[in-house]
Amino acid sequence: MNYNVTKKGYYGTFGGAYIPEMLYPNVENLRQNYLKVMAEPDFKAEFDQLLKDYVGRPSPLYFAKRLSEKYNTKVYLKREDLNHTGAHKVNNTIGQILMAKKLGKKRIIAETGAGQHGVATATVCALMGMDCVVYMGEIDIARQAPNVARMKMLGAEVRPALSGSKTLKDATNEAIRDWINNPVDTHYIIGSAIGPHPYPDMVTRFQSVISEEIKWQLKEKEGRENPDYVVACIGGGSNAAGTYYHFLHEEEVGIIAVEAAGKGINSGESAATSALGKEGVIHGCKTLLMQTNDGQITEPYSISAGLDYPGVGPLHAHLYKTGRGEFYSATDDEAMQSGLELTKLEGIIPAIESSHALAIFKHKTFKPDDVVVLSLSGRGDKDLDNYIKYFNL
Amino acid sequence: MNRINKKMQEDKKLLSLYFTAGYPELNNTVKIIEDLEANGVDMIEIGLPFSDPLADGPTIQNSSTIALKNGMTTNLLFKQLKDIRKTVSIPLIVMGYFNPMLQYGVEDFCKKCSEIGIDGLIMPDLPLAVYQDEYEAIFKKYNLKNIFLITPQTSNERIKQIDEASDAFIYMVSSASVTGSKSGFGDEQTAYFKRIASMQLKNPQIVGFGINNNETFTQATEDAKGAIIGSAFIKHLTENGVDTIKEFVQEIR
Numbered sequence: 001m002n003y004n005v006t007k008k009g010y011y012g013t014f015g016g017a018y019i020p021e022m023l024y025p026n027v028e029n030l031r032q033n034y035l036k037v038m039a040e041p042d043f044k045a046e047f048d049q050l051l052k053d054y055v056g057r058p059s060p061l062y063f064a065k066r067l068s069e070k071y072n073t074k075v076y077l078k079r080e081d082l083n084h085t086g087a088h089k090v091n092n093t094i095g096q097i098l099m100a101k102k103l104g105k106k107r108i109i110a111e112t113g114a115g116q117h118g119v120a121t122a123t124v125c126a127l128m129g130m131d132c133v134v135y136m137g138e139i140d141i142a143r144q145a146p147n148v149a150r151m152k153m154l155g156a157e158v159r160p161a162l163s164g165s166k167t168l169k170d171a172t173n174e175a176i177r178d179w180i181n182n183p184v185d186t187h188y189i190i191g192s193a194i195g196p197h198p199y200p201d202m203v204t205r206f207q208s209v210i211s212e213e214i215k216w217q218l219k220e221k222e223g224r225e226n227p228d229y230v231v232a233c234i235g236g237g238s239n240a241a242g243t244y245y246h247f248l249h250e251e252e253v254g255i256i257a258v259e260a261a262g263k264g265i266n267s268g269e270s271a272a273t274s275a276l277g278k279e280g281v282i283h284g285c286k287t288l289l290m291q292t293n294d295g296q297i298t299e300p301y302s303i304s305a306g307l308d309y310p311g312v313g314p315l316h317a318h319l320y321k322t323g324r325g326e327f328y329s330a331t332d333d334e335a336m337q338s339g340l341e342l343t344k345l346e347g348i349i350p351a352i353e354s355s356h357a358l359a360i361f362k363h364k365t366f367k368p369d370d371v372v373v374l375s376l377s378g379r380g381d382k383d384l385d386n387y388i389k390y391f392n393l
Numbered sequence: 394m395n396r397i398n399k400k401m402q403e404d405k406k407l408l409s410l411y412f413t414a415g416y417p418e419l420n421n422t423v424k425i426i427e428d429l430e431a432n433g434v435d436m437i438e439i440g441l442p443f444s445d446p447l448a449d450g451p452t453i454q455n456s457s458t459i460a461l462k463n464g465m466t467t468n469l470l471f472k473q474l475k476d477i478r479k480t481v482s483i484p485l486i487v488m489g490y491f492n493p494m495l496q497y498g499v500e501d502f503c504k505k506c507s508e509i510g511i512d513g514l515i516m517p518d519l520p521l522a523v524y525q526d527e528y529e530a531i532f533k534k535y536n537l538k539n540i541f542l543i544t545p546q547t548s549n550e551r552i553k554q555i556d557e558a559s560d561a562f563i564y565m566v567s568s569a570s571v572t573g574s575k576s577g578f579g580d581e582q583t584a585y586f587k588r589i590a591s592m593q594l595k596n597p598q599i600v601g602f603g604i605n606n607n608e609t610f611t612q613a614t615e616d617a618k619g620a621i622i623g624s625a626f627i628k629h630l631t632e633n634g635v636d637t638i639k640e641f642v643q644e645i646r
């Protein structure tokens with residue numbers, strides 16, 4: 001089985017570029033150039049240097065001793081939370097801003113839900129001196145005030161998405177509309193492994209530094225490159241794609257995805273796309289998405305704004321359909337308890353998105369000698385308000 | 394012969410109107426179509442509303458949201474249009490986004506359209522390559538014309554491909570924008586209209602996006618065969634109601 005993207009941009013039956021003609025010149029330009037640009041020595045050198053000196057990579061692979069004892073297995077945390085700006089998102093924005101420069105673009109647009117991708121984009125725009133507009137749902141702007149302030153400090157303009165449900169899906173629509181209106185000088189930095197081909201593959205490749213590092217770090221610590229399992233939470237699926245990438249074709253490595261079940265899969269307030277979704281087209285991509293029988297896209301719900309997306313990236317739809325990935329979902333409550341548990345056991349406050357990945361231990365029992373590598377995709381600073389409210393701190 | 398092809402042979406500039414089915418009221422569909430024909434409109438795009446219309450500006454987004462709230466569905470639209478060919482003879486085109494069509498089943502959707510007497514489809518997010526690889530045979534089987542868009546950024550090479558793949562007209566998007574965002578045409582548009590005219594394409598071109606009055610209609614159709622008005626008509630319906638279609642059409646030409 002092949003888990004890499006095909007020449008036409010598909011993972012099995014998922015993927016492709018279902019875009020209006022207005023977007024074709026830009027997306028086609030990107031498609032024709034992204035692999036070429038990524039292979040250029042000066043691009044690679046600048047990308048690697050920024051990841052090292054600016055982001056602080058490699059991120060540690062940390063053996064979580066007390067968590068391991070509690071669940072009677074060997075847990076390693078891949079510490080993406082220690083990256084500059086506090087999450088894995090910056091790996092992708094560094095890559096894409098360098099790509100935008102190579103393509104001669106002067107202006108950057110992005111969408112954001114929780115604000116993590118917006119902050120990571122505003123950060124690299126400040127670094128490169130480029131204009132930056134971030135679209136954010138009006139409701140999320142109210143929910144995530146500190147990240148809005150960070151983006152503004154970084155010089156970005158935050159534009160409210162006023163349409164639809166006024167959250168991440170609508171912010172993405174607005175960013176796409178902006179790109180239609182500004183086809184010449186603008187690059188759209190998508191924040192997850194979603195969107196029309198080549199975005200899912202490009203974002204996956206920029207994030208694949210995560211699994212590249214896991215391989216040599218695990219070799220140092222365990223004497224072998226391949227763990228028994230890799231675990232990640234999935235919103236659109238960028239931290240997961242990066243965590244899985246170099247293990248996709250290593251059959252002995254189990255791939256585990258954790259989605260947000262919200263208040264429960266059957267509660268009507270959920271974001272567990274693999275369980276609730278059907279094949280369809282969203283934001284230029286054929287994938288699994290939550291929709292009505294009539295093909296109208298429905299509103300997801302999760303306590304975590306970063307997992308609050310009605311689709312998953314096409315790679316993950318393929319992993320689900322082929323059975324290569326094991327898919328679980330964690331409720332708000334399970335995630336919050338798992339986040340608190342990590343804080344108490346290891347002294348690490350995780351992002352609520354990452355807390356969903358940690359909830360895997362409530363759903364699956366691992367063997368004592370299993371080596372489980374879990375992507376700790378972000379830190380919890382941005383979520384303190386949520387933790388305070390939830391636990392009455 | 395397909396009604397669109399026949400219409401394209403008429404010796405005049407064509408006026409085509411877009412409206413969102415289910416807006417302003419759920420059951421306005423048939424009345425709007427009949428009134429448009431009665432007032433001399435040449436062709437109609439019936440918008441099947443979608444929750445996430447990527448290529449549309451606020452006006453059509455809003456009409457789509459309300460139409461869905463009113464209860465519009467693919468099935469209901471087909472039911473409303475069941476007898477439309479008893480009263481209406483101008484070309485009718487269904488315009489929408491691909492996902493609702495995909496969920497209905499592409500072949501079932503085409504079959505239903507053909508039974509009703511729909512002449513063509515505009516699905517902006519069904520790209521040329523996918524259409525040719527997977528769906529062209531089905532469209533042909535049901536004698537449905539698939540209408541493709543071009544924009545000022547579309548390369549000449551691709552315009553030629555699209556012309557080759559088309560057999561009705563080419564939907565010429567007037568400027569780089571979503572629907573309803575610009576009004577009035579400048580030198581850039583005029584140059585683009587001339588450039589396309591000089592390409593001598595086999596399909597006639599109909600200009601859409603940014604046409605909202607007699608002046609822009611006249612400008613757009615100087616070289617092109619016709620023009621499509623969408624957002625301006627929706628705005629008119631919002632402000633003046635569905636009993637004033639005559640006034641709107643007379644204003645345009």
Ligand SMILES: Cc1ncc(COP(=O)(O)O)c(C=O)c1O
Pocket residue numbers: 087088113114115116117191192193233234235236237238239240305306307351353354377378379
């Ligand atoms: C810390 C963190 N983890 C995970 C996600 C989910 O995104 P993805 O599935 O693309 O990794 C987000 C999104 O905002 C995030 O901020």
